[in-house]
Amino acid sequence: MSKKRLLIRLGTLVGVLLLAVLMYFVGREHTILVDDKSVGDYKALATVDVGVDKQKSMELAARDRDKFVVTSQSHSITIKFTDSNWNEQTITRKFKVPVGLDTVIISLPTLAANPDAPQADWLAEYIPPTVVVRQDTTSETVNTEDSFSF
Amino acid sequence: MKQQQKSSFKKFLRFLSDNTVTVLFVIICAVSIPLSGYSLTYLVSEIIVRMARDSFLIVSLLIPIMAGMGLNFGMTLGAMAAEIGLICICDWGVVGIPGIVLAAIISTPISILLGWWCGKILNLAKGREMVTSYIIGFFMNGIYQLVVLYCFGGIIPVRSSKLVLPRGYGIRNTVNLSGIRLKLDNLLAIRIGTISIPIGTFLIIAALCLFVLWFKKTKLGQDMRAVGQDMEVSRAAGIKVEHTRIISIIISTVLAGYGMIIYLQSMGTLNTYNSHTQVGMFSIAALLVGGASVSKANIRNVFLGVILFHLMFIVSPMAGKNLIGEAQLGEYFRVFVSYGVITLSLVLYELRKKRELGDEGAALAAGQKEEGK
Numbered sequence: 042m043s044k045k046r047l048l049i050r051l052g053t054l055v056g057v058l059l060l061a062v063l064m065y066f067v068g069r070e071h072t073i074l075v076d077d078k079s080v081g082d083y084k085a086l087a088t089v090d091v092g093v094d095k096q097k098s099m100e101l102a103a104r105d106r107d108k109f110v111v112t113s114q115s116h117s118i119t120i121k122f123t124d125s126n127w128n129e130q131t132i133t134r135k136f137k138v139p140v141g142l143d144t145v146i147i148s149l150p151t152l153a154a155n156p157d158a159p160q161a162d163w164l165a166e167y168i169p170p171t172v173v174v175r176q177d178t179t180s181e182t183v184n185t186e187d188s189f190s191f
Numbered sequence: 192m193k194q195q196q197k198s199s200f201k202k203f204l205r206f207l208s209d210n211t212v213t214v215l216f217v218i219i220c221a222v223s224i225p226l227s228g229y230s231l232t233y234l235v236s237e238i239i240v241r242m243a244r245d246s247f248l249i250v251s252l253l254i255p256i257m258a259g260m261g262l263n264f265g266m267t268l269g270a271m272a273a274e275i276g277l278i279c280i281c282d283w284g285v286v287g288i289p290g291i292v293l294a295a296i297i298s299t300p301i302s303i304l305l306g307w308w309c310g311k312i313l314n315l316a317k318g319r320e321m322v323t324s325y326i327i328g329f330f331m332n333g334i335y336q337l338v339v340l341y342c343f344g345g346i347i348p349v350r351s352s353k354l355v356l357p358r359g360y361g362i363r364n365t366v367n368l369s370g371i372r373l374k375l376d377n378l379l380a381i382r383i384g385t386i387s388i389p390i391g392t393f394l395i396i397a398a399l400c401l402f403v404l405w406f407k408k409t410k411l412g413q414d415m416r417a418v419g420q421d422m423e424v425s426r427a428a429g430i431k432v433e434h435t436r437i438i439s440i441i442i443s444t445v446l447a448g449y450g451m452i453i454y455l456q457s458m459g460t461l462n463t464y465n466s467h468t469q470v471g472m473f474s475i476a477a478l479l480v481g482g483a484s485v486s487k488a489n490i491r492n493v494f495l496g497v498i499l500f501h502l503m504f505i506v507s508p509m510a511g512k513n514l515i516g517e518a519q520l521g522e523y524f525r526v527f528v529s530y531g532v533i534t535l536s537l538v539l540y541e542l543r544k545k546r547e548l549g550d551e552g553a554a555l556a557a558g559q560k561e562e563g564k
Contacts (some may be wrong), residue, residue, distance in 0.1 A: 057296060057299075060292070060296065061293055061296040061297075063289075064285065064289040064290075064292045064293040064296070065283065065285055065289070065293060067289045068280075068285040068286055068287050068288070068289025068290045068292075068293060069283070069284055069285055070284045070285070070286045070370065071284075112286060112287060112289075143284060180357060180358065181356050181357055181363060181364065182364075183340060183356070183361065183364060183464060184364055184464060184465070185336055185340075185464040185465075
């Protein structure tokens with residue numbers, strides 16, 4: 042095999058691998074939980090309008106939690122609320138979801154109180170509460186027979 | 192005048208015998224459509240969906256036919272590779288067009304490996320490629336089941352509990368492909384009245400058709416055609432016959448994998464253990480209905496086949512129900528017809544080959560007789 046041909050083949054292989062990695066990052070789906078609950082000194086917002094990227098925004102009341110489903114890593118969040126002085130506030134922040142995480146949670150009161158704080162202050166990995174569950178004893182029969190379901 | 196009439200009648204008979212299956216399907220469809228009671232708009236809409244869904248799979252059969260390897264029943268190998276790619280992207284949570292591309296990239300090396308292996312075996316079974324590839328499909332199905340049923344969730348880590356069987360390893364019977372469902376079909380889709388036309392999918396199919404046409408004109412394509420016509424002459428001309436045949440099977444298997452991804456993104460559900468089993472049979476039947484034979488097929492056969500075969504699929508259950516009040520008859524009918532079409536085509540192909548040999552023999556005998564005089 043000539044050197045040129047080998048280089049072309051190696052180049053193609055590397056290109057395809059890079060494309061696969063790019064597709065993984067671009068197409069990875071994440072769930073972003075937006076949480077309007079009091080955290081420490083930060084009180085929950087009475088009502089807050091939240092939007093992620095260009096998705097339809099949603100209104101949350103105090104103690105509410107909802108979700109946005111997004112793909113890829115870089116996103117922006119926009120929150121609109123009325124502060125204690127009755128001034129309309131709009132905060133927009135860009136953030137990155139760590140690629141390995143399925144679900145992250147954003148604390149809206151923390152973000153509203155410290156709009157310039159680092160992402161780690163108001164965005165964290167969501168770890169579902171651990172509950173005792175009974176062992177799944179249901180069984181699923183695997184059907185490996187031919188069928189004509191075309 | 193009489194002789195002219197006789198010759199045109201002969202031509203008509205020759206046309207009928209060359210296109211028996213297609214003519215038969217046109218007649219079946221012509222009878223079934225009014226019986227089914229479906230509107231023209233509904234039928235057109237359904238045919239467009241099925242053309243987008245199945246054409247890529249069927250085009251993947253053309254290259255082995257060109258190389259004289261007959262109908263590649265081993266395309267199920269590519270379908271299995273595609274399913275493994277789809278299971279991976281579902282587990283990793285990659286959705287949309289990037290998910291489809293990633294599944295295609297994952298399926299490619301598996302398809303190449305399986306295609307190479309299948310080609311090697313088919314080289315050992317020259318002249319019996321179709322039955323061999325059919326059996327290879329069954330064998331590989333066993334290996335696929337072993338991998339998916341025991342290795343996934345065990346040796347190969349699977350994070351999603353939605354994919355794994357309750358026992359902790361093995362993939363469930365059905366995998367929901369909602370993340371990629373219709374993503375390709377809805378890309379650049381246009382709507383004319385109630386009919387949606389998936390332009391994105393059709394563009395990909397058109398690109399594949401152009402690739403096949405271009406490929407025929409390349410050195411490799413010409414080699415394949417030469418090998419398809421006569422292996423010994425090709426070998427004498429310096430063509431690596433075995434190598435060329437293996438490449439044709441690899442290309443077909445890889446394309447079948449991509450076709451399966453397009454097919455499943457349109458369906459939206461993966462039947463983990465069954466989706467691939469009938470793909471080869473139905474794709475081959477559709478191609479044959481379009482007028483192709485074991486040794487000759489083109490792109491026109493693909494589209495005519497998809498239209499006629501799937502038109503029969505759509506109308507036969509309702510026609511059966513309206514005719515005798517039993518929709519199940521249509522279901523049986525379409526399965527029976529699929530196998531029947533393949534059998535009929537193979538029989539007709541053999542008969543035609545014998546007839547051509549007979550004609551050649553008669554012409555030779557007549558020539559010798561002339562020389563003797």
